[in-house]
Amino acid sequence: MEVCGSAHHWGRELRKLGHDVRLMPAAYVKPYVKRGKTDAADAEAIREPVRCSTMRFFEIKSEDQQLFWQSIAHGI
Numbered sequence: 001m002e003v004c005g006s007a008h009h010w011g012r013e014l015r016k017l018g019h020d021v022r023l024m025p026a027a028y029v030k031p032y033v034k035r036g037k038t039d040a041a042d043a044e045a046i047r048e049p050v051r052c053s054t055m056r057f058f059e060i061k062s063e064d065q066q067l068f069w070q071s072i073a074h075g076i
Contacts, residue, residue: 003023003024003025003026003058004026007023008023008060008061008066009066011023011060012060012062012063015060021060022050022057023057023058023059023060024046024049024050024055024056024057024058025058028049028055028056029042029045029046029049030045032044032045032046032048032049033045
């Protein structure tokens, strides 16, 4: 799954359902996109780098981690 604002939330929810969730930066996926920006094109592009043994993935943040970093970003 590409990392975005809600990716950590959905990653936690999908893990609860037993899925193996891995987050990757959108910049790593972009070179694999062969056509316009659609969900189908993104899914196809994500499939390729996931199989690559050198791909680096992000850890899914807990809710507390997300709240902490959001408070830092917004100066709270």
